[in-house]
Amino acid sequence: MMLRPVRLGGVWRHGLVAVALLATAFAGVRVFRPTDTLDLAHGRYPAPAPATDRFYGELLAAPLIVDDRIRVYAAANRVWADGPVDAKMTTSAYWAFRRWPAVLVGVVVAGDRVVSRWSDGEVVAQRPDTGAVLWRASVGARTRVYEGRRTGAKTVYDPPDLATATAPDGRPVVVATGVDEVTGLDADSGAVRWRHRTSGEQRRAYLAGPARRRHARRLRRWAVTVHGRGRGRARLDDRAGRDADRRRRADRSR
DSSP states (O other), rough: OOOOOOOOOOHHHHHHHHHHHHHHHHHHHHSSSOOOEEOOOSSSOOOOOOOOOOOOOOSSSOEEEEETTTTEEETEEEEEEETTTOOSHHHHSSSSEEEOOOOEEEEEEETTTEEEEEESEEEEETTTTOOOEEEEEOOOEEESOOOOOTTTTTHHOOOOTTTEEEEETSSSSEEEEEESEEEEEETTTOOOOEEEOOSSSSEEEEESOOOTTTTTOSSSSEEEEEETTTOOEEEEETTTTOEEEEEEOTTTTT
16 A cells, blocks of 8 residues: 655644744754853862872863862863862863853952953852852953963963952952953952052053052052053052052053
């Protein structure tokens, strides 16, 4: 007996096309919408491993050693950790944090926080032992590209627009450079300690202290130095972000 092909009526045919289009649209939303993904730590926090002068192994990515327990790595849309620190090769992720479409700009360690900055202006602090997000802050976007290339070395060792400092009360501070201001964030809570408005495009901000006033009177605290294009440089008192020393110098790099 021969089987005859069954022809679908116009209503059924149009209905199937509509269902297929809806499924495609839903899949597009699921794949392409901006999203954050956090994989928390599994297993025990690795024990600290003392550093010795021996060959450990070769890694495919540049590690940022945290608390002598874990290694933190950077990629274009991801920051993750593995451990222990004396493992001979990269292991499966102990915890991982991914964002899309934002790209990773820099990673630092401030106190007992792993702090990352992203191209959309978000600063995110995580616990190194679990990967849990403790706070988030928006400081504006400046660098919008991932500069770590294949190994992530620049992103973890010399991150643009991101630095750390210690306040006079001993609390760690995260210093984030924006287009027209520098922001000091409390590393424990993410609260804004100070903001400093600048004129012109900033080139970089980094820990510089102890600072000096023009008359060589020493300031008994650390300071953040901000270089501006064509406007000299300003030293900011980390206590409140006020100018501690300002020098008008022509920018030789222009």
